[in-house]
Amino acid sequence: VVVVARARAQRCVETMGTTGARARVGVVRGVVAVGRRGGAATCLPTRTRTRTRAWKGREDEYALDIAEEDPDSPMNASPFGRVESDDLPSDLRDRTLQAIERVGYKGTVGDISAASGASVFETQRALNALAVDTGATLEVSSAGDLSYVFPKSARGAISAKSFKMRVEPLASGAKSAASYLFRVAFGTSLVASVMIVYTAIFALLSAKSSDDRGERRGGGSFMGPRFYISPFDLFWYWDPYYYRRPRRRDREMNFFESVFSFVFGDGDPNLMFEKRRWELIGRVIKKNKGVVTAEQLAPYLDAAGYEDESFVLPALTRFQGTPEVNSVTGSIIYRFPSMETTVGGRASAAFRDRGESEALVQEERWAFSLAEPSQRIQAGLLGVANFVGVIVLSNMINDPSLMYRAPDYVALARSFAGLLPWLQAYGVLFFLVPGLRYLRNQSKNKAIDERNNARLLAARRVASPEPRLAAKLAGAANAAQQRVVSDTVFSSETGGADDFEARDFERRLREKK
Numbered sequence: 388v389v390v391v392a393r394a395r396a397q398r399c400v401e402t403m404g405t406t407g408a409r410a411r412v413g414v415v416r417g418v419v420a421v422g423r424r425g426g427a428a429t430c431l432p433t434r435t436r437t438r439t440r441a442w443k444g445r446e447d448e449y450a451l452d453i454a455e456e457d458p459d460s461p462m463n464a465s466p467f468g469r470v471e472s473d474d475l476p477s478d479l480r481d482r483t484l485q486a487i488e489r490v491g492y493k494g495t496v497g498d499i500s501a502a503s504g505a506s507v508f509e510t511q512r513a514l515n516a517l518a519v520d521t522g523a524t525l526e527v528s529s530a531g532d533l534s535y536v537f538p539k540s541a542r543g544a545i546s547a548k549s550f551k552m553r554v555e556p557l558a559s560g561a562k563s564a565a566s567y568l569f570r571v572a573f574g575t576s577l578v579a580s581v582m583i584v585y586t587a588i589f590a591l592l593s594a595k596s597s598d599d600r601g602e603r604r605g606g607g608s609f610m611g612p613r614f615y616i617s618p619f620d621l622f623w624y625w626d627p628y629y630y631r632r633p634r635r636r637d638r639e640m641n642f643f644e645s646v647f648s649f650v651f652g653d654g655d656p657n658l659m660f661e662k663r664r665w666e667l668i669g670r671v672i673k674k675n676k677g678v679v680t681a682e683q684l685a686p687y688l689d690a691a692g693y694e695d696e697s698f699v700l701p702a703l704t705r706f707q708g709t710p711e712v713n714s715v716t717g718s719i720i721y722r723f724p725s726m727e728t729t730v731g732g733r734a735s736a737a738f739r740d741r742g743e744s745e746a747l748v749q750e751e752r753w754a755f756s757l758a759e760p761s762q763r764i765q766a767g768l769l770g771v772a773n774f775v776g777v778i779v780l781s782n783m784i785n786d787p788s789l790m791y792r793a794p795d796y797v798a799l800a801r802s803f804a805g806l807l808p809w810l811q812a813y814g815v816l817f818f819l820v821p822g823l824r825y826l827r828n829q830s831k832n833k834a835i836d837e838r839n840n841a842r843l844l845a846a847r848r849v850a851s852p853e854p855r856l857a858a859k860l861a862g863a864a865n866a867a868q869q870r871v872v873s874d875t876v877f878s879s880e881t882g883g884a885d886d887f888e889a890r891d892f893e894r895r896l897r898e899k900k
Contacts, residue, residue: 471516473551479505480552482662483513486540491733492537495872497677497725498734501669505663506705507725520545524880528781529873532728536880577769580813584776587803591783596798640863645762646769650820652828664688664748668702669726675736676867677727678720680859682852685845686747691837716862722788731871747846750835753828755821770817777814781807 473481486503494502500510502513514535518525521544524536538544546552609827640648672679681696690698699721702708708723756763784800784807792800852860 388750423822443877470545470546470549470551471519472513473549475513477555479509479513480545483510484545485515487517487535487537489543489737490730491737492541493534493730494734495532495534495725495728495730497673497723497727498729498737499543500706500733501673502666502737504665504667504669507707513723515644517545518542520548524878526872526875526879527877529874529876530870530872532870532872534730534872571647571868574643574650577646577773577817580810581769581773581776582805584773584780584810587780587806588776588783590799591780591796591803592608594799595792640758640762642762642765645756645758646766648756648758649763649770650764650817652824653754657752660748660750665705665749665810667745670707670738670745672702672706672708672726673729674724675864676869677723677725678863678867679721679723680718680863682845682849682856683863684721686842686849689838689841690845691841711866713859713866715865716858718859718862720859720863720866722866727868728870728872731873746850747842749839749842752832752835755825755828770814773817774814777807777810778854781811 403579475483482505483499484501486499488500489502496507496511496514499514500507503510505513517523517537518535518777521537523538524540526534528534528873664687668684671683671687675683681699684699684702688702690696696719699708703710703721706723707725708721711720711722712718713720758766780803784804789797790799849860850855
């Protein structure tokens with residue numbers, strides 16, 4: 388494998404078959420380029436020039452370009468002061484940073500991909516960008532395995548450089564607030580609608596019964612429904628992150644929240660399901676040393692309705708797995724090469740079994756509303772009162788005998804007529820939206836129950852395998868060949884490879900004993 392790096396384009400180009408069994412680790416024109424036979428190229432910009440050392444190993448000849456610091460180079464960690472991680476999707480960047488912290492700031496691409504649940508390709512891209520921005524170290528073992536070592540201040544270093552990362556919370560808050568304002572307006576307008584409707588009805592009844600304007604202004608009292616709403620409810624109601632909160636009730640909903648919940652529901656209960664699913668799949672693959680069977684992945688994938696093992700294709704695509712036939716059992720196993728290497732230590736501890744909750748992944752059913760039953764009844768009755776009031780007001784305004792009424796009555800009726808279409812639309816939508824949502828929830832919950840039951844049966848099958856499945860699982864476990872990255876022949880921080888020949892001699896000597 389020969390890796391050619393172009394500093395200005397920040398790319399590594401891999402050319403196969405030109406030098407036979409040769410691997411090159413080098414710094415070419417400001418870019419650390421690492422190539423491995425049969426593997427993908429990795430490149431990192433750096434402020435270095437190169438010198439070359441070469442030696443012969445037991446089987447292959449390796450050439451290593453070792454980095455030297457170039458104090459005169461104007462090149463920074465990223466050309467032109469560019470922040471490489473700004474090109475990453477925010478979710479991918481944050482998930483990768485969390486995974487880096489989870490594995491102890493050191494890991495292979497497979498370690499971090501499994502911890503984050505992101506695809507191997509996305510993880511490689513994110514690691515390269517984050518390594519540039521944080522000054523991370525790239526280490527290469529004698530077997531050609533790559534590992535990234537990040538400083539513990541990685542998140543702070545990126546935040547200090549990236550204007551995008553500092554602005555994102557403000558932009559996200561503004562977007563959430565703008566989106567929530569529409570929903571808040573719909574919910575809070577119920578009270579306004581009821582008050583307008585019954586005020587109009589009362590005013591028209593008063594005008595009809597008496598021509599005395601003074602009596603009409605001062606007489607009578609409001610006969611519509613009474614509401615006891617604390618002004619402090621407005622502060623509780625203003626919550627632009629309503630849909631993004633965990634779905635649990637730490638406190639009882641107030642009046643406004645219960646009305647909003649009745650109409651619009653409480654958001655997607657499975658908002659984080661995909662992230663959780665892929666994290667668990669990555670953990671299962673890592674825990675089984677990079678080799679699994681379809682039965683071991685079934686509790687996490689959508690296997691319902693499949694008569695073969697094609698349901699594993701999303702996992703193969705995401706984590707770059709390949710199917711193999713086990714020569715011992717004759718069954719199909721799935722190998723994930725990137726998951727077969729690990730730095731061990733804290734990275735391995737991150738994938739240990741944490742309890743029965745990780746045996747499968749389950750989706751939550753869509754609830755009509757998380758408000759208390761009494762609150763849902765109150766919201767429904769208030770909507771009914773508004774709907775009935777709109778019907779009564781419509782009949783009063785559209786009454787054919789209106790032309791024979793007193794002039795004051797006619798003028799008052801015409802003044803309310805302009806609001807009538809909006810009041811009617813609101814009254815209908817107040818029940819139409821929850822009705823359609825209820826029907827949609829029923830359909831979604833039926834499909835969720837089918838998938839959950841299929842995953843539960845798959846998990847039980849793996850927990851208590853029949854003899855044939857037990858042999859298949861044992862064959863997969865025996866086929867696993869996990870490598871722990873221990874020796875480092877090159878580091879982009881020190882460029883140390885002077886003692887490689889001595890260590891290689893000692894390794895070969897131990898193997899002969």
